Amino acid sequence: MTIQEAARRSGLSAHTLRYYERIGLIHAVDRNGRGHRDYDERDLEWLAFLTRLRSTGMSIADMCRYAQLLRAGAHTAEERRRMLERHREKVAARIAELTQDLSALDYKIKTYRETT
């Protein structure tokens, strides 16, 4: 599929897709006869995974590291798993922090409701 189609389906812009490829976050996507990028379903799955890592706050640098390990082969599976586990803990901690902040916010809003 074309870069526009991949952009539409991944929710990323075509600019961003090219950028991700440039920095090695996605492998060199197949090119068709014209030299245009030709994405397939597996590319989209990988993009969806990346998007989830991004949305949970993983840095581009760490995602690149993960992508490198993946390309390096099966012997890096354990290190990848450890990366994900460490990241998982960060996400859990972030949720806990936000949950605390949310109740502080609720408290503050309540005082506004009472005084106005």
Added chain:
Amino acid sequence: MTIQEAARRSGLSAHTLRYYERIGLIHAVDRNGRGHRDYDERDLEWLAFLTRLRSTGMSIADMCRYAQLLRAGAHTAEERRRMLERHREKVAARIAELTQDLSALDYKIKTYRETT
């Protein structure tokens, strides 16, 4: 108290405290005889509140807007409350999103555990 002490107690750097003052996020802090900033407890409370807004992802621009409203007086209380309520919804949505991402991550980690 000195800027260093305020930095230590707020968890922000002295650079950041000056920056916040410059952009109007905190009012012009009192100066002592030497022209040095002299923070008081209310300044610290305000910084703690700002820090909480920041940590929940409110932009500096929105925090400035809130600070402006606060300085404008009691008649802006309702608008401030509405700002906080809108922000509250964003935070709640973010927690929901992260919670979903967390289980996706857990699922991925589980597949790693099973295949290695």
Added chain:
DNA sequence: GTTTGACTTCGAGCACGCTCTAAGGGCGAC
């Protein structure tokens, strides 16, 4: 055959939120 439009690469530019530097002032310790 030329216009349109989507694609290519590569590098510059931008928004955000700091973070640091330069240049200078003032005070205490020696």
Added chain:
DNA sequence: GTCGCCCTTAGAGCGTGCTCGAAGTCAAAC
């Protein structure tokens, strides 16, 4: 008095993650 240190202001610089622009290619539409 001079060294050291912390403060001041104003403005430049930086890291991150895009986002955009320039210059050029190619194929289909008219």
